[in-house]
Amino acid sequence: MLQLYSYSLSSAAYRVRIALNLKALPHETVPIHLRKEGGQQLQAAYRAVNPAALVPALVDGDLTLSQSLAIIEYLEDTHPQPALLPADPAGRARVRALALSIACDIHPLNNLRVLKYLKNELGVQDAARDDWYRHWVMLGLDAFEAELARSPVQGAFCHGDTPTLADICLVPQLANARRVDCDLSGLVRILRIEAACQALPAFAKAAPALQSDAG
Amino acid sequence: MLQLYSYSLSSAAYRVRIALNLKALPHETVPIHLRKEGGQQLQAAYRAVNPAALVPALVDGDLTLSQSLAIIEYLEDTHPQPALLPADPAGRARVRALALSIACDIHPLNNLRVLKYLKNELGVQDAARDDWYRHWVMLGLDAFEAELARSPVQGAFCHGDTPTLADICLVPQLANARRVDCDLSGLVRILRIEAACQALPAFAKAAPALQSDAG
Structure with a gap:
């Protein structure tokens, strides 16, 4: 197994x-x-x-x-x-780019070890560290929202009507964003997609609070 | 075109x-x-x-x-x-993981916009910023070297005897590392692979110094 x-x-x-x-x-x-x-x-x-x-x-x-x-x-x-990726190369490229925009441009900057380095090695105070966190999250999510807005590909999820790798990266990043009180209210497309994802048991059951080591 | x-x-x-x-x-x-x-x-x-x-x-x-x-x-x-990826799923996973270990765990932390934020928003001095840069580069490259050392897959490149996505990510990261004087001398497998890559015109011609906007 x-x-x-x-x-x-x-x-x-x-x-x-x-x-x-x-x-x-x-x-x-x-x-x-x-x-x-x-x-x-x-x-x-x-x-x-x-x-x-x-x-x-x-x-x-x-x-x-x-x-x-x-x-x-x-x-x-x-x-x-x-399938978690579209069948056509253009669709696959778009979904991978959306996923990587989170995995490369946002998440590495709010990783626990990076936050620790800011505090312990650079003496950054908690408030400035949270500003750093929110800065990269909002910069990345605003670009993600802009990409959703301009794309001819629409649907209930990031790319059409089934969840893809893009949605799989988006939902956990939103959980991180809420942990530092990011204001997500302007991200209307992202929030609509998140709701569609959370309605699926595959997403809902993966939530941090439901894991055996949570708490 | x-x-x-x-x-x-x-x-x-x-x-x-x-x-x-x-x-x-x-x-x-x-x-x-x-x-x-x-x-x-x-x-x-x-x-x-x-x-x-x-x-x-x-x-x-x-x-x-x-x-x-x-x-x-x-x-x-x-x-x-x-092909820039192996044909077998296990090989593809290994090459993608090596590539992502650079694209997600190293490069985002030495990106220009991040270095600017450290300086302009957090008031980090140049020496401490360079330490930050070297810290993440060496942590990531040491892990990369450890993965090369323990893998049963050997060859002239990261994964066998033809260049893959892993080599494509490795060589540019080494150029970045040298720009802040990282000590790469202990990374014997990485340096051997880099030499094999640089012997290929496809890698050599892509070097920063040879681009039209260099200087």
Whole structure:
């Protein structure tokens, strides 16, 4: 059975949880608590799984995979249905670009280890650190909303009427945004899509609060 | 003809330049100077191409693509030979994870706009900003080296004996690392792979110093 190394509040792990649910793939979850014991991801036991000491990781037999988007592409390669990427190259490029706009342009800047560096190494106060967090989230989500607005591709989700990798990245990023009180009220397309996602059990069941290590 | 919006010193644009060269795809380059006129990428003319105001962007007919990895996957979908991803799902996952470990875990933290925020909004001095830069580069490259060391997959490049998306991300990141004097001498596998890449005209011709807007 697939094993997912996950942390309830990791938005990268949250993406993989959604993908596993959408594809209805049985798996067991191994919690790696990023805030306990100085960070369980930094300990030798987990470094043996992933030398980069980041969650998530997915174990499939004798194969260990890291990087949430690479894991989801692997699930797409090995379990193509339901598809999380469109069939046409232009659609695939658009969905991947939306996903990467979150995975590369927003999330790395609000990662826990980065926030810790700001505080511990650069002496940034909590208020300025939260401003930093909100700055990158809103810059990225505003661009995401602009892309949704200008695209000829419409639908209930980011790209048509079925959820894709773009939605899988968007929903966890919105959970992060709310944790630092970002004002999302102007992002009307994004909020409409989020509601459509949350109506699906695959998204709802992947929420941080419902994971075994939450609390 | 394909049009690449590029900046010589953008490592994300550098990735796409390498991919276009490896696939021998004719294209014209439109320079977007990130340090001139307050940043040409922030101006309305470029925002009409890419609302996120980031380079690179690739125009293919009436299609405009953003995000370097999405662009390269598009080139792979539309021009499969020579392949930049392995044929097997496990290999594809490994190459994508290596690429994403640079694109998500290193590069976003040394992006120009982030360095500017550290200086202008957080008052971080130049020396501390360079330490920040080196910290994330070395943390990421050390993990990359560890992954190369432990993998059963060997060869002249990151994954076997032909260049892949992983090499395409690695070489530009090393150029960035040298710009802030990172000590790369311990990364023996990475340096060997870099030399193999630089021996190929597709990589060599994509170097920042050889672009029309360099200098």
